[in-house]
Amino acid sequence: MQAPGTILGLESSCDDTAAAVLHMGDGKGGAEILSNIVYGQGNLHAAYGGVVPELAARAHAEKLDIVVTEALAAAGLDLGGIDAVAVTAGPGLIGGVISGVMCAKGIAAGADLPLIGVNHLAGHALTPRLTDDVEYPYLVLLVSGGHCQFLIVRGCDSFTRIGGTIDDAPGEAFDKCARLLGLPQPGGPSIETEARLGNPRRFRFPRPMLDRPGCDMSFSGLKTALLRARNELVSEQGGLRREDRADLCAAFQAALSDVLVEKTRRALDLYLAESAARPVLAVAGGVAANAAVRDGLNTIANQRSAAFVAPPVQLCTDNAAMIAYAGGELLATGARDDLTLAARPRWPLDQISPAMLGTGKKGAKA
Ligand code: KG4
Numbered sequence: 001m002q003a004p005g006t007i008l009g010l011e012s013s014c015d016d017t018a019a020a021v022l023h024m025g026d027g028k029g030g031a032e033i034l035s036n037i038v039y040g041q042g043n044l045h046a047a048y049g050g051v052v053p054e055l056a057a058r059a060h061a062e063k064l065d066i067v068v069t070e071a072l073a074a075a076g077l078d079l080g081g082i083d084a085v086a087v088t089a090g091p092g093l094i095g096g097v098i099s100g101v102m103c104a105k106g107i108a109a110g111a112d113l114p115l116i117g118v119n120h121l122a123g124h125a126l127t128p129r130l131t132d133d134v135e136y137p138y139l140v141l142l143v144s145g146g147h148c149q150f151l152i153v154r155g156c157d158s159f160t161r162i163g164g165t166i167d168d169a170p171g172e173a174f175d176k177c178a179r180l181l182g183l184p185q186p187g188g189p190s191i192e193t194e195a196r197l198g199n200p201r202r203f204r205f206p207r208p209m210l211d212r213p214g215c216d217m218s219f220s221g222l223k224t225a226l227l228r229a230r231n232e233l234v235s236e237q238g239g240l241r242r243e244d245r246a247d248l249c250a251a252f253q254a255a256l257s258d259v260l261v262e263k264t265r266r267a268l269d270l271y272l273a274e275s276a277a278r279p280v281l282a283v284a285g286g287v288a289a290n291a292a293v294r295d296g297l298n299t300i301a302n303q304r305s306a307a308f309v310a311p312p313v314q315l316c317t318d319n320a321a322m323i324a325y326a327g328g329e330l331l332a333t334g335a336r337d338d339l340t341l342a343a344r345p346r347w348p349l350d351q352i353s354p355a356m357l358g359t360g361k362k363g364a365k366a
Pocket residue numbers: 014143144145146147170171172174175186187188189192285286287288289290291316317318362
């Protein structure tokens with residue numbers, strides 16, 4: 001299939017049920033989003049301090065046909081106007097992934113459409129091509145509640161991972177620290193707001209793994225440092241004052257963004273050593289919304305004369321437009337799945353680099 005045309009995308013690998021309709025351009029980058037519907041499950045999991053996989057899977061199963069109907073209606077199309085179905089086939093919480101894959105298979109079989117399974121991380125990693133027509137190879141930092149890795153993106157199915165977190169993802173760290181300070185979820189925006197009022201130098205939190213070479217990172221120690229500082233204040237003063245909270249948030253955000261920015265500098269140097277004609281540093285994932293992180297990455301890119309691409313926040317967070325787009329690029333290479341397509345809880349984008357171990361609150365790390 002050379003010109004994939006109009007793609008219906010489905011996403012259900014974590015806590016967002018999403019469907020989108022997208023019209024591919026010439027298959028060489030760029031596309032038109034005709035609709036992009038996302039139902040978040042935040043309220044469903046709020047009481048549990050993390051995503052409950054069984055609840056997530058049931059909610060996806062209930063909502064998928066609704067989001068598909070809405071996405072088609074918002075695009076002004078019915079299935080007759082769709083040329084192919086793309087679906088997240090992993091990595092993620094397996095119940096949700098199965099729900100999406102089964103739904104996509106049903107649509108593909110019923111409407112006699114080509115089917116393509118997409119790696120969720122590839123969806124994030126290819127978003128800079130969807131939004132900004134970026135040329136291969138580019139460097140992307142995926143940084144969200146469930147993911148944190150540097151990838152050199154060489155093609156729609158060719159990725160080299162050159163580093164990532166060995167424990168928590170940064171969004172997870174933001175969320176946990178917000179909880180420790182009694183701030184609302186998601187923690188990232190709450191901490192960023194508090195941090196604006198605070199002094200980042202009153203507390204000196206660690207910058208983990210900066211003393212070690214390479215681009216791997218660790219964020220779990222930061223929440224321990226914050227917990228210790230909070231407990232000391234509480235035992236000294238009997239509680240936290242407004243300015244204490246703001247200073248703790250500012251110190252935490254400064255430490256986290258220092259680590260991300262320094263490791264990005266190293267990743268960028270590795271990527272630039274490969275001499276891309278028009279070098280690009282891109283970012284994707286919910287934490288890309290953070291102004292301190294964004295500004296730090298932008299500065300690094302400027303210093304190295306690389307372009308900096310940060311897609312709009314609604315395309316950085318989980319959505320199905322990115323899945324439709326990645327599916328469209330894969331279809332244009334001739335790739336195709338059939339009704340044997342399997343849902344995969346783990347699916348590293350880079351099959352050669354050593355796997356990162358562990359699971360986060362949002363499922364297996366890839
Ligand atoms: O990409 P995303 O919507 O979902 C996945 O994790 O896959 O990212 C959500 C994460 C949450 O952990 C949230 O706290 C974080 O992104 N986040 C932020 C900000 N906005 C969202 N972190 C820091 N600063 C922000 N402004």
